[in-house]
Structure formats: C-alpha cells, structure tokens
Amino acid sequence: MRALLAAATPGPWAWRGEGKASEMPKHPYLRSEVAPRYIVMDFVRQGMQGAQVRFRTKPSAHSILQPVSEIGHTWREHPDAQLIAAAPEALQLLLDALEAAEQRETALTEALEQAKWESQHHLQLSKDHEKAAATYYADWEGMCTERNYARQDQAAAEALVETLTQALERAKAAFFGISQSEDLDFIHGHVEHHLATTFSRAALASVQEQV
Numbered sequence: 001m002r003a004l005l006a007a008a009t010p011g012p013w014a015w016r017g018e019g020k021a022s023e024m025p026k027h028p029y030l031r032s033e034v035a036p037r038y039i040v041m042d043f044v045r046q047g048m049q050g051a052q053v054r055f056r057t058k059p060s061a062h063s064i065l066q067p068v069s070e071i072g073h074t075w076r077e078h079p080d081a082q083l084i085a086a087a088p089e090a091l092q093l094l095l096d097a098l099e100a101a102e103q104r105e106t107a108l109t110e111a112l113e114q115a116k117w118e119s120q121h122h123l124q125l126s127k128d129h130e131k132a133a134a135t136y137y138a139d140w141e142g143m144c145t146e147r148n149y150a151r152q153d154q155a156a157a158e159a160l161v162e163t164l165t166q167a168l169e170r171a172k173a174a175f176f177g178i179s180q181s182e183d184l185d186f187i188h189g190h191v192e193h194h195l196a197t198t199f200s201r202a203a204l205a206s207v208q209e210q211v
Helices: 002-007 073-077 079-179 184-198 201-210
Strands: 013-016 029-032 039-046 050-056 065-067
Touching: 002 079, 039 065, 039 079, 050 079, 073 079
Parallel strands: none
Antiparallel strands: 013 029, 029 039, 039 050, 050 065
C-alpha cells in the first residue's frame, strides 16, 4: 500500500466539475488538492453513447491526459488506477487495524485500572497491617510492663514471707526461752529485745499508745 501511494498522484484527491455545484457537472474529473493540483483522471466520449477514462501519463504533466484506449491493455497498471482499485481493501484493512488498536487500548486501560485498584488495595492492606503491628507492639510493651510489676510484687511478697518466717523463728526461740525461765525481768527484757529487733520504733510506740 505504501508503494501504491508513493507511485500515485499525491493526495488528497477531490472530485471537481464545470458548472454550478447544484447542477450536473458538464465535465467531472478527479483532481489532486495539493499544488500544482494535477488532474488524476477524467472522462471523454467514446463513440456516440460511450465514455472512457483518461489518466495523467507523465508525472510532470499538469493537464496532459491520455485515454485508456490509447494507453492500451496496460491501463489497469497505471498507479492511480491501481490505487483506486485497492482503496476499498486498503480502507477495510485500515479500519480493522484501527478496531484492533482500539480494542488493545481498551484492554490496556482496563488492565491499568485493575492494577491501580490492586495497588490501592495492597496499600490499604499494608496500612492496616502496620496499624495492627503498632497496636500489637503497644500491647506487648504493656504486657512486659505488667510482667515487670508482677515480678516486683512477687519479689516484695517473697521478701515479706522471708521476714515473717524469720520473725516466726525468732518468736519460737523466744517462746522456748521464756518457757525455760522463771525470771520475769529476763522475760520482759527478752520480749522487748525481740520486739525491737523485729519491728520499728514507730510501730512499737503506736502499739504502746493503743495499750
């Protein structure tokens, strides 16, 4: 098709004719609309009731046309004649190619929209996962803090149990000593010493005031 276009009279082409546009033209012809506006083809009488086509036979000729009866049986090989004959098929091929291109464009547009939607969807999922991870990390830090507090409470409780155990052991020893002695002064002093070593002075003062 490119070879036919290159060999034919340059286009675009347009039909022209002598006379008014609203009337039947007296001499219709096909002309190039590109300067120098070569006449592509026209028609001349052949006999009393016939007509024949004339083509421009010289590339540089502006209005020298030759009828097909003079060109001979090779007139169908004239570049303009070949282009005119190939026009319907070429137009159909161009329309098919245009339709295929439009279909590809539609498919690409749909694929692009799908990819855009998936990208936004994955981005939202990523944000949700990031938010969930931050929440989980905050909860994990809270659990670690609570575990530390629990460990501290456990250590304090264990220390208190140890203190109470030691006090109980000293109380048992004191009671054993009291049961073995009949000296009241020794008993009173031993009790005061035991209380002083077990409890603070403020606690003893509070107990004495209550007594």
